[in-house]
Amino acid sequence: MKPCATSACSKIRTGASRMKALRNYSPLIVLTIVLLGFGVYAYRYIQATSFVIEGTRYYNLFDDAMVSMRYAWNLAHGNGLVWNVGERVEGFTNPFWVFFMAFWHLLPLNGPQISLAMQVSGGVFLALNLIILYKIVQHLTDDLLALSAALVMTAFYGPLAVWGLLGMEVSLLTLLLSLSAWMTLTLDHARHKHWLYLLLGFSTLIRIDMAVPAVLILGFLAFTDRPNWKSHLVWGMSVLLLFLGGQSLLRYWYYGEWLPNTYALKMIGLSPVIRIARGLWVLFELAWQMNWVVFLLPLAGFLLRRDKNIWLLALLFAGQAAYSTYVGGDAWEHRGGANRFISIALPLWVTLFGVTLANIRNAVETSLRLNGWKITLSHVVALVLVGFSLWNANFLLADYRSIERWLLQRKPFYIESHEKYIRTALILEKITQPGAKIAVTAAGTVPYYLPDRYFIDLLGKTDKLIARQPVKSPVSLAGIADVRPGHMKWDYAYSLGRLQPDVIVQLWEEDYKSAEPYLVEYESVTIDGLPFYLRKGSPLVLWDQVK
Known part of the structure; x- marks a missing residue:
């Protein structure tokens, strides 16, 4: 057969090249669309949380975040890291976040403007987290369904927006946990491991309980990277202990206590049995609200694809769930959705959800030998399941008003x-x-x-x-x-x-x-x-x- 040399054949080759290029750029297109969608949603959410009193538009943060804001105000105005001037009590657990707030107080901004700056910062951190999540999914699979599920279910999960866009450190912690996971998955042991150690240590300055995922990551590396296990345990743990020990010494010097006051508030005076039982209860409620099938689907990923990358993401989510259980959960689960401890790892869990769903769909297509319109139908069914899962995850406490709040048709919580x-x-x-x-x-x-x-x-x-x-x-x-x-x-x-x-x-x-x-x-x-x-x-x- 003679090679095709006509203009028609040339057009066919050009069209095929364009389709191939489009497929190559499809992941970036998905990321761009989700980022733009999240940007619009974040803008509208922040506007929906503002209100006008006596002619002034107020932007305000979650009340716990405003506790940190008072510490930040006093620090920026030379009164020290205190809530009441002259009284040294550490009523916060997020020192670096307080310093970040104090930075905004050094600028010529009033209170509502500083709150707005913190809300916008939270949106930026959550957007950056989507980019890191994109890299994680690309490392695991080139399947667009997995990518779409991970990005969409993270970007538009209501409780994560609440914590991140109302000034809580959750936005930055989510970004740092995802970044730590990505660095672990793609670690160049010769050059980059020390940067990972520093990142894990630094994260404990934002919240001391970030030591939990830090220890899990170092343990994971010691187990899976046998030639460098001593480095991970000796150097990694040493850096982590340096950050933990350093801030503990500073805390004792300044406040006279080894742990924040909030530790005593939550952990002293309540039976450990009751506390842990309550933590299990709120974890059960979260699984029930999200739908047991959706919540547990990532576990099927271990059966379809048993590799260390999958185990790492599951381990980090399990670590946060276990920590939440140990401390008895948070105080706001009666509003529905993931609490602050679990929210930071939820993007990793929905990444596993997306990867597992894609693997199941591929397994079905292969076993049933689907082709043509049947493959297209399987893709549509999978996308519908993602949409249903997102809707269900935001249908908090089976209360339709939560959907209205999520869609910003009703005032957001708080x-x-x-x-x-x-x-x-x-x-x-x-x-x-x-x-x-x-x-x-x-x-x-x-x-x-x-x-x-x-x-x-x-x-x-x-x-x-x-x-x-x-x-x-x-x-x-x-x-x-x-x-x-x-x-x-x-x-x-x-x-x-x-x-x-x-x-x-x-x-x-x-x-x-x-x-x-x-x-x-x-x-x-x-x-x-x-x-x-x-x-x-x-x-x-x-x-x-x-x-």
Whole structure:
């Protein structure tokens, strides 16, 4: 047969070349589309979390993040790394994140603008995580289904957006965990291992519990990279211990404690059995919400493809799940979805989901010898399953309102509380003088916007005495669903009777009765629909402003 030399054949070859080029660029096209989609979603989410009060648009962070913001404000203004000036209590577990917040406070920005900068930073970190996730999937497989599933289910998983776009360090930790996983998978042992060791050590400065994935990665390398196992254990662990030991010594020097105050708050005074049972319960709830089949599908990956790369990703997710179980989970699972500890590893889990789904589809196509339109149909079915899985993962607590929040058709979680806290701070600024003592249960937003007032943290996040007390609520295995770590200790005899705040903004919802003996010294008022208790005769209350 003579070779084709006609223009028609030339066009066929050109068309084939273009199709091949398109296939080569398809992964980048998928990444670009997801990044653009995430950018639009993040922008709309941040706008949806803002609100206008007295003509000013406020951007605000999750209240725990605002606790760190008050520390950052004091640090940037020369008062030290403290919540109340002159009192050294480490009511945070994210030192580098506080330093990052302090950097923004050095710029000519006001509070809402700094919060916006933190939200945008969270969006940038989550976008960078998608790029790293793209590299991880490309290292594992060239299947577009696996890539699409991993990127889409990470970019548009609601709880991860909540933590990342409301100012929590989760955004940066997610990026660093994915980056550590990618560096481990592609490690050039001769040149790059020390950079990995430094990255693992540095991550503990953001949260000390990043030591968990760090130890798992070093152990994984020691087991799978036998020629260099001593280097991983000796040098890797030495670098990790240097970071952990260094910050512990600094903590003891500055705060007089080896561990953050929040460790005592959550780990002391609650039975380990109850704590771990509660951790198992919230893990079970997460699996149930996401659908057991979807949640456990990655386990099938071990049967279809048993290699060390798959084991690493599964190990890191299992490590975070185990850690979450050990500490009893978080305080916000009643809102649904993955908590802060599990969220940072969820992108690795959905990567396994995507790879496993692609492997199952390929196995079905091969075993049934599918071709033509049947292959196309199998691809469509797989994509529909990805879409269903994403929808199901965001259908939190089987409440359709969670879908409306995810689609930004309803105010996102926590925003109504944020607005109330800002209004509270503005009222307190008008009715109290600098130096007034103010008692709160939500220790973030209100104290941040009133840096010249002294605050009393009723739930002990920034109070050493309360943090070391036993939990107030009697807890049994039957009541583990009601356990809220970090929100189960208070002492009104100390906080109200001894410290005598000028204003009580909030009392813990679980226990008003034990506060009643101390409230006789207070006048109950409602201002602009918000309740306050004002200490009778207090010279730091501007009584003429109280309406």
